[in-house]
Amino acid sequence: MRASQKDLENAVNQMKLLKKDPGNEVKLKLYALYKQATEGPCNMPKPGIYDLIRKAKWEAWNTLGNLPKETARQNYVDLVSSLCSSSESSSQGKPGADREQLRYETLVVTSEDGITKIMLNRPSKKNAVNLQMYQEIVLALKAASQDDSTITVLTGNGDYYSSGNDLTNFTNTSPGEIQEKAKNSLILVREFVGCFIDFPKPLIAVVNGPAVGIAVTLLGLFDIVYASDRATFHTPFSRLGLHPEGCSSYTFPKIMGPTKATEMLIFGKKLTAEEACAQGLVTEVFPDRTFQKEVWTRLKAYAKLPSNVLRISKQVIRNREKEKLHSVNVEENSVLQGTVLSDEAVNAVMNFLSKRAKL
Numbered sequence: 001m002r003a004s005q006k007d008l009e010n011a012v013n014q015m016k017l018l019k020k021d022p023g024n025e026v027k028l029k030l031y032a033l034y035k036q037a038t039e040g041p042c043n044m045p046k047p048g049i050y051d052l053i054r055k056a057k058w059e060a061w062n063t064l065g066n067l068p069k070e071t072a073r074q075n076y077v078d079l080v081s082s083l084c085s086s087s088e089s090s091s092q093g094k095p096g097a098d099r100e101q102l103r104y105e106t107l108v109v110t111s112e113d114g115i116t117k118i119m120l121n122r123p124s125k126k127n128a129v130n131l132q133m134y135q136e137i138v139l140a141l142k143a144a145s146q147d148d149s150t151i152t153v154l155t156g157n158g159d160y161y162s163s164g165n166d167l168t169n170f171t172n173t174s175p176g177e178i179q180e181k182a183k184n185s186l187i188l189v190r191e192f193v194g195c196f197i198d199f200p201k202p203l204i205a206v207v208n209g210p211a212v213g214i215a216v217t218l219l220g221l222f223d224i225v226y227a228s229d230r231a232t233f234h235t236p237f238s239r240l241g242l243h244p245e246g247c248s249s250y251t252f253p254k255i256m257g258p259t260k261a262t263e264m265l266i267f268g269k270k271l272t273a274e275e276a277c278a279q280g281l282v283t284e285v286f287p288d289r290t291f292q293k294e295v296w297t298r299l300k301a302y303a304k305l306p307s308n309v310l311r312i313s314k315q316v317i318r319n320r321e322k323e324k325l326h327s328v329n330v331e332e333n334s335v336l337q338g339t340v341l342s343d344e345a346v347n348a349v350m351n352f353l354s355k356r357a358k359l
Ligand SMILES: CCCCCCC/C=C/C(=O)SCCNC(=O)CCNC(=O)[C@H](O)C(C)(C)COP(=O)(O)OP(=O)(O)OC[C@H]1O[C@@H](n2cnc3c(N)ncnc32)[C@H](O)[C@@H]1OP(=O)(O)O
Pocket: 124, 125, 126, 128, 129, 163, 164, 165, 166, 167, 168, 169, 185, 186, 189, 212, 213, 214, 215, 236, 237, 240, 242, 243, 245, 336, 340, 352, 357, 358, 359
């Protein structure tokens, strides 16, 4: 559910009760989101270079570009809620550099050396994304966007990066409930994709093995994608009676050109890591033997760069596309609303469950 005007007012009041000063960077972000939520895009003339405080405020607001008022309101409310919950957990005292930040059922999330690592952790199911995992990734991304790390990494535990949407998400649901469950699940998927679109810090995928479906499409929303040479990239949507999501109907044609994107997204062509790299979906491929060592050494060096500078540069690169991406996400999601329970989609799941059909 989107935050209302009342939620915004409550969040403003909650901020006044916050015991710990969240620091200037967060305060500027809150100021900018509040202005955007209440007045829309920045409408003040740019202050002079010596008017430091007003200039910082102006820049924070102006950086939000044409972010819709409703999104700014939601982001303000989310930010305040994460500040309140992190101040509660820090008041319980949890020192230590490499600490698990929150208890998740499907993820392992750690923060160390300026890097928050979100590891998909259902290796026995090839890291298939069940409803719990969608929710937990949303929470983990929101927490990572506010923590003091410089970069955020998504990776998988085990031999797969992820086998994509869990095909059993709707099984064990009674016929009377399935429509409602599908509708709510797709709302969750839309929010999930939205978090990747809005993620404010450099977001890096460390693709440790094969990736399928939504785990592939989302890569177009990452800032860097490193892959092991064991990784493959497969979006078998048509065979599953499904359609492109994760904004891939927009990002893939932009990244690799429309014909290559069509071969992947409509005809389900599986790419090797080298092919995905040649087409611009992957930044760099590493031999599996040295993958972890090389990638983490590089990321630790990147994470030493000034955090705020990276964040602002990412915004400069990505912000003008945000509105478009949100509208693509809404459109793709509404197409899936119409087809996720079609005969083709249901039969594909039945085939998978009866172990007759594998990729
Ligand atoms: C919530 C609303 C959602 C709407 C979103 C719709 C958009 C769709 C996005 C997508 O992501 S589509 C892609 C979906 N994924 C697949 O089709 C992959 C299906 N899996 C496979 O084909 C194979 O499992 C594999 C990935 C090729 C691996 O084969 P392998 O022989 O190496 O291992 P398995 O024995 O098959 O798997 C081990 C274990 O893991 C379970 N599992 C694997 N993938 C999934 C999955 N996607 N969903 C659920 N479970 C999965 C598999 O059943 C095995 O479990 P057990 O039998 O050992 O219990």
